[in-house]
Amino acid sequence: MENNQADSPAINLKQRKLLGRSLGVLIVLGAVASGVWVWRINYQHPRTNDAMVRADIVGIAPEVSGRIVALPVADNQYVKQGDLLYVIDQRPYQAKLDEAKANLLIAQNEVDSRRASSGSADLAIERLEHQRVAASAEVSRIAAEDEYLHNYLQRIQPLAEKHYVTTDQLKQARSRYAASRAALADAQAKALSARSAVEEAKSDSRRAVSLIAQVGNVNARIAAAQAAVSAAELDLEYCQVRAPFNGYVSNLNTREGEYAKAGTPLFALVDDRHWYVIASFKETYLKAIKPGHAAEVFLVGYPGKRYRGVVTGIGWANSPDNIKQQGVLPEMQRTLNWVVLAARFPVRIEIAGRDPEYPLRMGMTAFVTVLGQSADNAATAHKTLPTQ
Amino acid sequence: MTATPWFYNIGFYKMAFGAVAVVFLTACDPMLSLEGSFWPAWIICILAGLATSMVLMWQLVRHRLTPYLGSPLLIAPSLWALCTFAIWLLFYAS
Numbered sequence: 001m002e003n004n005q006a007d008s009p010a011i012n013l014k015q016r017k018l019l020g021r022s023l024g025v026l027i028v029l030g031a032v033a034s035g036v037w038v039w040r041i042n043y044q045h046p047r048t049n050d051a052m053v054r055a056d057i058v059g060i061a062p063e064v065s066g067r068i069v070a071l072p073v074a075d076n077q078y079v080k081q082g083d084l085l086y087v088i089d090q091r092p093y094q095a096k097l098d099e100a101k102a103n104l105l106i107a108q109n110e111v112d113s114r115r116a117s118s119g120s121a122d123l124a125i126e127r128l129e130h131q132r133v134a135a136s137a138e139v140s141r142i143a144a145e146d147e148y149l150h151n152y153l154q155r156i157q158p159l160a161e162k163h164y165v166t167t168d169q170l171k172q173a174r175s176r177y178a179a180s181r182a183a184l185a186d187a188q189a190k191a192l193s194a195r196s197a198v199e200e201a202k203s204d205s206r207r208a209v210s211l212i213a214q215v216g217n218v219n220a221r222i223a224a225a226q227a228a229v230s231a232a233e234l235d236l237e238y239c240q241v242r243a244p245f246n247g248y249v250s251n252l253n254t255r256e257g258e259y260a261k262a263g264t265p266l267f268a269l270v271d272d273r274h275w276y277v278i279a280s281f282k283e284t285y286l287k288a289i290k291p292g293h294a295a296e297v298f299l300v301g302y303p304g305k306r307y308r309g310v311v312t313g314i315g316w317a318n319s320p321d322n323i324k325q326q327g328v329l330p331e332m333q334r335t336l337n338w339v340v341l342a343a344r345f346p347v348r349i350e351i352a353g354r355d356p357e358y359p360l361r362m363g364m365t366a367f368v369t370v371l372g373q374s375a376d377n378a379a380t381a382h383k384t385l386p387t388q
Numbered sequence: 389m390t391a392t393p394w395f396y397n398i399g400f401y402k403m404a405f406g407a408v409a410v411v412f413l414t415a416c417d418p419m420l421s422l423e424g425s426f427w428p429a430w431i432i433c434i435l436a437g438l439a440t441s442m443v444l445m446w447q448l449v450r451h452r453l454t455p456y457l458g459s460p461l462l463i464a465p466s467l468w469a470l471c472t473f474a475i476w477l478l479f480y481a482s
Binding site for chain 2: 016017019020021023024025027028030031034035037038041047049298300303304365367369
């Protein structure tokens with residue numbers, strides 16, 4: 001019957017020739033045209049299956065060391081920002097805080113005591129200053145008396161030669177003058193001593209002031225003790241480790257009793273606020289990808305499900321693989337690469353829409369298509385299309 | 389009674405248009421999962437294009453059109469390429 005169809009008079013040889021040649025031309029032209037079409041679509045909407053779902057990971061390390069006494073979270077548990085993750089034994093840090101507070105009290109008392117000492121030194125300076133003034137006045141008084149006795153001796157000496165005064169009176173005048181000279185020297189020495197005592201007292205006062213360690217309105221001793229208290233309070237607070245953001249506990253493989261070392265992560269926290277895809281695009285397609293472009297993300301784990309995404313950035317640096325640094329000189333490989341593969345750069349695509357029924361997990365295999373239009377336009381277009 | 393050939397049958401084109409329209413509205417997933425291994429679309433298109441081109445070529449042979457198509461060395465790979473690209477455009481372009 002098929003041969004009857006083929007041999008039917010409706011298709012004669014001429015028609016068959018015309019149809020056959022037309023189909024041949026259409027097949028060749030169609031192959032070329034469809035190939036060009038495919039190439040254009042692939043260039044305008046770059047796509048890659050070399051992509052993975054990512055989230056920011058933070059290692060949860062304690063700020064202080066100690067034994068873990070409480071661990072209220074479990075592996076893979078969802079935690080909210082501020083939730084308690086684990087508690088380190090607080091007793092040593094509480095003792096340090098108490099010690100710091102005691103040291104603060106001691107510092108305050110010491111400062112008060114030194115301030116009192118400084119006040120006493122000021123009073124001593126005032127007293128010694130009065131003594132110095134009195135000594136100076138005594139020097140002046142004795143000097144005046146000494147001058148009088150000197151004048152008196154000079155006056156009676158000529159009179160003694162003419163025997164108007166007795167020898168005894170002359171000797172008495174000389175004796176009183178010599179005593180006056182000695183008294184004057186003694187008073188001057190006392191005045192110098194009083195001045196030295198004043199200088200020494202001032203020096204002591206300055207030393208007392210410096211020991212108070214007051215700088216403007218801040219007392220350095222008390223401030224240092226208060227800083228020690230703050231540091232101890234902070235250490236005590238660090239004993240309770242809390243979630244810095246909403247996320248998932250990951251790789252928690254220990255329990256209470258473990259000794260936690262400061263700076264060593266106990267487990268990881270997966271940031272649930274931002275999920276993104278890192279897609280490796282060939283460098284030849286980067287010209288068609290711009291930050292802000294909308295993208296479509298397909299996860300092989302969820303067939304039929306499409307996620308909307310936005311290109312947020314393209315990597316600026318890749319490790320160059322044609323050069324190695326050995327010592328101080330570059331090591332250049334002897335190669336003869338005729339066919340060179342295109343380099344790939346990481347393109348970051350922020351996943352915009354989340355679906356609780358299709359939870360995202362870091363490391364999921366993704367297929368990304370950059371739609372090549374701004375995310376706003378894509379969102380508008382998405383509203384007009386049926387969602388899958 | 390004479391049977392009408394398939395390429396003169398209007399119903400065939402209506403049915404084909406309907407099938408194409410349905411396909412355009414529902415794009416396939418860009419990767420085929422087979423027991424944990426993911427196959428890219430281009431491999432699927434090449435294999436499906438090969439099968440489709442073989443069926444089409446069989447139809448052309450059946451209706452004695454192949455002698456007039458042109459050189460088989462040109463027509464056969466062109467038909468394969470056309471089928472491959474067409475399947476990609478229908479199922480995976482969107």
